[in-house]
Amino acid sequence: MQQLLYLGMICVAFMAAPAKAQQLQLLVGVEKPPYIKMATQTGYELELLSAVVKRMGFDSQFIHVPNGRLFTLFQDGQADLVSLQRSTPQGFFATQSYISYQNILIVRKDLHKELLSLSDLIGLRVMAFQNARQFLPPDYVEATTKTASYLEVVDQHQLPALLLKNRVDVLVMDRNIFLHYYRQTAPNDDSLKILNFFQVNHYHMLARTPEVAERFNQALAEVKQSELFSQLQLKYFAELNQ
Known part of the structure; x- marks a missing residue:
């Protein structure tokens, strides 16, 4: 009724x-x-x-x-x-x-190890958007259980700065959200790179x-x-x- x-x-x-x-x-x-x-x-x-x-x-x-x-x-x-x-x-x-x-991984170009698959996240410091493990595939969830540290955050605006300062090894964000904050934080920087491991x-x-x-x-x-x-x-x- x-x-x-x-x-x-x-x-x-x-x-x-x-x-x-x-x-x-x-x-x-x-x-x-x-x-x-x-x-x-x-x-x-x-x-x-x-x-x-x-x-x-x-x-x-x-x-x-x-x-x-x-x-x-x-x-x-x-x-x-x-x-x-x-x-x-x-x-x-x-x-x-x-x-x-479109979720992506973002790393410094001088990261000490090359990421060829999600399993390569093991041992790294990772920060991601809130509920990333809920939306991303099982191999990502599995990898995050073996990272050196893992944190999901609501407010993403400081994430590019933390990566630029080498306080984290990997960011997991939507492409457009990352680019928005990256270009605000460091407009002329080219020290970071994007890795595409996820489907849209x-x-x-x-x-x-x-x-x-x-x-x-x-x-x-x-x-x-x-x-x-x-x-x-x-x-x-x-x-x-x-």
Whole structure:
């Protein structure tokens, strides 16, 4: 009955076309430039989601929580949509993939050993993004049990500086997040190198009804065909990847 009432409210919102747009609440992650900048409510992910929700006929209200709590809060009844999901638990409905992350290893070029596989992490000091072991493959998880030290952190902005100062041997981060902070920390530096050992991870939203998921998909497809989408790509990624 509760789901039927929720669906009815969403359908009325879609059909009524009120003078002022209704709000959709979205559970999203915390500070993570260039994807999420909480102070200004900007960043690639927030601006993309805002554009999609606007195309759906709604205004966006973002609720920021650590990635590890996103689904738990959604399962408890908070918000209309939840971001950064890779599975589709029973009772919820997945959208099409809306964003992808490319995790990488970053090391100093003068590291004393060459990394040819994830097993070569053994004996090194490693720092990674929060919940890395949850998202990365089993051979990575196995290797981290044999490192000299291993730490996962929420706030990643200091990681490039720690690597440059040789206080850690290996960073594990999303490519664009790393490049954003690296170029802020040491704009002209070329002493670090990127190693690609991981597949790209694609993420979808979860909705509470199939109708909302389908409406999101339609709006996402329209946004991806628009000039706005190209502008967002250029704004947040073109300079990083030069």
